[in-house]
Amino acid sequence: MRQKPLLLIMKELFTWILALSILCPLSLIVVNSLKTAEDANTVTMNLPHKLQWINYKEAFEGGNLLHSFFNSLLMSSVSAAISILVTSMAAFVLVRNKDRWNKMIYNYFFLGLVAPLNYVTTIKVLQTLHLQNTFPGIILVFATLGIPFAVFLFYGFISSVPTELDEAAIIDGCGLGRLFFSVVFPLLMPVTITGFILNFLGAWNDFVTPLYLLNKQNKLGMINAIYNYFGVHFNEWNMIFTIIVLTVLPVLVLYLVCQKYIISGMVSGSLKG
Amino acid sequence: MSSSNKNKWVNKIFASVALIGLLTGCGSSESNSNSTTTSSANAPDSATTKKSAVTITVATSANWTKDIDKELAKDFEAQTGNKIEFLISPDDQYVNVLKSKFQTGEGPDVYLTPSGVAMEQFLPDQHALDLSNEPWVSRYADWAKAGTTYNGKVIALNTWSVDGWGVLYNPALFEQAGLTVPTNYQEFVKVCEALLAKGTTPIYEPGKAEWHQEVLLNTMGSMLSKKTPGIYDQFNTNQAKLADQKDLETGLTQLKELADKGFFGKDFLSQTWENSVDAMGSGKYAMMLTYSTFQNEVLAKFPDSKADTWSMFPLPLADNKTWATSSGGIVRSINKDSKVIDAAKQYFDFLAKTENLKKYYAARPDLGPISFTDVEGKTSNAYTSVITNATDGTGLDFEGGVKFWNQSVIGKLVQDLYLGGKTPKQVLEAIDSDRAKMFQ
Amino acid sequence: MQNKKIYSRLFVMPAFILYTILFILPVLGGLYYSFTNWSDMKPTISFIGLDNYKEIFFSSGSYLKSIYHTLSFTLYTVVFKLGIGLVLALLLNEGLKTKKVLRTVFFLPYMLSPLIIGIIFISILGPDGPLNMVLRFIGLDHLTHSWLTDKNFVLGSTMGVEIWRMAGWNMVIILAGLQTISKSYYEAAALDGAGRWKQFTQITIPFLIPTLMIATILNIIHGLRVFEIIYALTNGGPGDLTEVINTQVYKEFSTGRYGMSNALSMVAFIFTLMIAYLIKLVSSREEASS
Missing domain, CATH: 3.40.190.10 (Periplasmic binding protein-like II)
Incomplete structure (x- = not known):
């Protein structure tokens, strides 16, 4: 498309002005996390008089962050892995064999995008399975919560994977297991990464579910652990913002590293759904 | 202790992943049965090592537990070896979380509640232990006793203050x-x-x-x-x-x-x-x-x-x-179904000791009249x-x-x-x- | 086509079982309780049929109001999320040099927990917060408001924050839809002398319809399920001005009226299901006719 360069520059400038509406609020957090409690009391864009790195030191030491960071990492990544594994398998079969039953199963998974989770009954189910208050329990719940959207993603993506490959593999004598894991699954990489990350984020950002399902302090993830420690100081805006920065940072790094996949996978998945 | 714990749940995760593998007919059954046996063999092991000292869980809303509470919990730990673990919920989630835990039999050992009729929201008949015969009850100020009494029984320890x-x-x-x-x-x-x-x-x-x-x-x-x-x-x-x-x-x-x-x-x-x-x-x-x-x-x-x-x-x-x-601010009750009732009572005794009360109230300038008669208050x-x-x-x-x-x-x-x-x-x-x- | 027998349903089972046990079972439990008077003030739970539902729809209480708020929240946010998402996608599709950076920036809010976004915007939208400071600075004093407490603006403000959070997500999806449209169509149209507007309405929009449909369904689901962002920003207040279905569900739950709480969340569920189904029906019919 041919366009006047001036017009293009104007458009670029305009879009950046719009982008400021995203960047300004976010920079507000960082700026205020470096202030003293007094200064941050009225939240403003003014720069801090003196950078208060001590806020970070305090949050890091007091919140026992390393331990809870690994808890979060464990819960988020294992649940995302389980969720991705089971949904990619399911979606593969649902796409390839669209008989009446499988169509119904697909709609059955779709219900999960809409239906309300009930914590009390969830606890009761976990108790029956002897999984209440355990890592496996909460990991399976996080994995399950991610299933509906992941089915949706994989279903769309797999629809675009040509069936010729399947046919060749079947002629070579592959069973379903080998066909899927050594032929098809590697092709799903973009959407797998997307699904993994969205699931990971869901678990990482979930503050409420662990309140109900985990009774043990040494098992809490980062958000909950920090909250536990700082609950009392929760009216100091500088500490609130420090905590936000610390919990968002790992997510942000993950996002920046994998953003190509997140966006492309989400798109290819949802377009064909 | 934590590393043996970690082993335990890593095994469990393996077991559950392997279980899923089994269902699909893809997992190798040998490794599968292996990991399940290790996990069940580990379980009684870690249970016996824990037995000597117990952990008392204390459910609290964020604003009700201050630094001094945590400090006294540490002192208690040092004296008795029993651990206090605070389960802190945000102020606006506390009632929900505690009620759902009671509903499902997951109640904490000790829970905090507002005094007076507000104690009834947590169904004291079902959940609160009768503390009428505890030694510290005799030293209670009148208002503190009245505010923690339900159906003629003292069901909570008050170290807060009456105020309006x-x-x-x-x-x-x-x-x-x-x-x-x-x-x-x-x-x-x-x-x-x-x-x-x-x-x-x-x-x-x-x-x-x-x-x-x-x-x-x-x-x-x-x-x-x-x-x-x-x-x-x-x-x-x-x-x-x-x-x-x-x-x-x-x-x-x-x-x-x-x-x-x-x-x-x-x-x-x-x-x-x-x-x-x-x-x-x-x-x-x-x-x-x-x-x-x-x-x-x-x-x-x-x-x-x-x-x-x-x-x-x-x-x-x-x-x-x-x-x-008020009827006396925030008070603590012991869960009837707790498995560590004796340790929880010991914790209450500890908090109600004169020197600990003095330490506590000194750190709480926001509290006025004191719930025990043997500590001098400030007005x-x-x-x-x-x-x-x-x-x-x-x-x-x-x-x-x-x-x-x-x-x-x-x-x-x-x-x-x-x-x-x-x-x-x-x-x-x-x-x-x-x-x-x-x-x- | 090959024999489909190889695609054994066994492969679906792990996800199916996990999902049935840990999701559907609790939901069914919730459905059952919605027909009871389960409350933690009562020793027994008894079946009361549709009484909870009758109370929601026929009592003069605030339930209907929260349903109304939820629906209008959904309507406005869906329109604006899609509209702004479309504008952003079109801008980025023009071959901007910094397209990738911009895309990253606009998608960023979606990565953050709504609770955290709520905390940020509470301070931004305060009477002396940064937003009003900016308005005053550029001389628009008369536009300053106490965004989260003024009864004329509070619901709109919560919508604004939600739109802020999700516009970039819509942009990404629409952008991908735009990229599936072959350039040759535009070139042919340009040869025929079609102007940019005509190209937009006769090529871009028709090809985008499937993408927009999917985005609409997902946006509607997000809208009807809204909870965390409102919970963090206003907790349904002041008064009941921003009370939505899910904040009411939460409120009933915290007073121990579990039966009613479940009935309300079922109402939200049924609404969402109906609307999503309706759109699916319409879109598949359109696909068939085109």
Whole structure:
């Protein structure tokens, strides 16, 4: 498309002005996390008089962050892995064999995008399975919560994977297991990464579910652990913002590293759904 | 200990992943059975190593457990080897989380609850252990015992304080303006008008805090129960309605008038409770509805404010001249179904020791009168002055005496009153219908 | 086509079982309880049929109001999320040099927990917060409001924050839809002398319809399920001005009226299901006719 360069520059400038509406609020957090409690009391864009790195030191030491960071990492990544594994398998079969039953199963998974989770009954189910208050329990719940959207993603993506490959593999004598894991699954990489990350984020950002399902302090993830420690100081805006920065940072790094996949996978998945 | 724990759950995860593999017919059955056996073999192992010392879980709302509580928990740990583990929920999640845990039999060993009738929300018949025979009960102050008694049994340990809500003001500021303590609503309005004319916002009202809006109504409880003895019992058996109480309607009408006249300032609905110490310390506001030890907090942050000289009078809505006090703040109960009842009792004994009480109260300048008779209390200037100014005496507030008194529901209704969404009568009717549901 | 027998349903089972046990079972439990008077003030739970539902729809209480708020929240946010998302996508599709950076920036809010976004915007939208400071600075004093407490603006403000959070997400999806449209169509149209507007309405929009449909369904689901962002910003207040279905569910739950709480969340569920189904029906019919 041919366009006047001036017009293009104007458009670029305009879009950046719009982008400021995203960047300004976010920079507000960082700026205020470096202030003293007094200064941050009225939240403003003014720069801090003196950078208060001590806020970070305090949050890091007091919140026992390393331990809870690994808890979060464990819960988020294992649940995302389980969720991705089971949904990619399911979606593969649902796409390839669209008989009446499988169509119904697909709609059955779709219900999960809409239906309300009930914590009390969830606890009761976990108790029956002897999984209440355990890592496996909460990991399976996080994995399950991610299933509906992941089915949706994989279903769309797999629809675009040509069936010729399947046919060749079947002629070579592959069973379903080998066909899927050594032929098809590697092709799903973009959407797998997307699904993994969205699931990971869901678990990482979930503050409420662990309140109900985990009774043990040494098992809490980062958000909950920090909250536990700082609950009392929760009216100091500088500490609130420090905590936000610390919990968002790992997510942000993950996002920046994998953003190509997140966006492309989400798109290819949802377009064909 | 933690590494052996880790092994245990890593095995469990493996087991469950392998289980899924088994279901699909893909997993190798050999490794699968292996990991399950290791995990079950590990389990009794770690259970026996833990047996010597126990962990007591204490469920609390974030604001109810302070640094001093954690410090004392550490001391207790050092003395007995038993560990205290606080399960902290945000203030607005606490009731939900605790109730769902009780519902599913996952209750903590110790739980914190507001005293008085509010203890009933956690079903003491089912969950609270009878503590009547504990040694510290004999040293209880009368109000502390009354506020933790349910059906004739003491069911909680109180290390909080009895207090009430009144209007804190700066006498120097009043003197400069030639004002005296108002004794009825009309005088109160005149005081506010005079202050406003001098450019001072008369009252700091944290309108964003729903619960503080409820407190405004709460202060009229003692007046009502003095005028109509037995009214609380009638409320608690659902025989009386708030909407039929003329005084409450008058009080709410006047409250709306105070807001409309600008005595709370322009954007008071976005003012927060957290900012109240700064607001009062800044000198921009002349009065505030707060508790009697609030001035200590202002003084600590603003040493030049002379906040220790500030005084207090009852909020004269509907010409109220009584001071409504609480049933004793936040208290601790032991879960009947706890497996570590003895250790929990030991923890309570520890907290109730004279030296620990002294340490605790010294770290809590926000607490006034002390719940045990053998520790000397401190009273603020506000406390002594509000007792003098409350010419009709003191009495229990709504929160402490009326069941199903829901702070959040009532607070939102009062906000609705300011916004013109409901008339005073409709606010009271809505509270009635909310309470009626609980009696169904 | 090959024999489909190889695609054994066994492969679906792990996800199916996990999802049935840990999701559907609890939901069914919730459905059952919605027909009971389960409350923690009562020793027994008894079946009361549709009484909870009757109370929701026929009592003068605030339930209907919260349903109304939820629906209008959904309507406005869906329109604006899609509209702004479309504008952003079109801008980025023009071959901007910094396209990738911009895309990253606009998608960023979606990565953050709504609770955290709520905390940030409470301070931004306060009467003396940064937003009003900016308005005053550029001389628009009369536009300043107490965004989260003024009864005329509070619901709109919560919508605004939600739109802020999700516009970039819509942009990404629409952008991908745009990229599936072959350039040759535009070139052919340009040869025929079609102007930019005509190209937009006759090529871009028709090809985008499937993408927009999917985005609409997902946006509607997000809208009807709204909870965390409102919970963090206003908790349904002041008064009941921003009370939505899920904040009411939460409120009933915290007063221990579990039966009613479940009935309300079922109402939200049924609404969402109906609307999603309706759109699916319409879109599949359109696909068939085109």
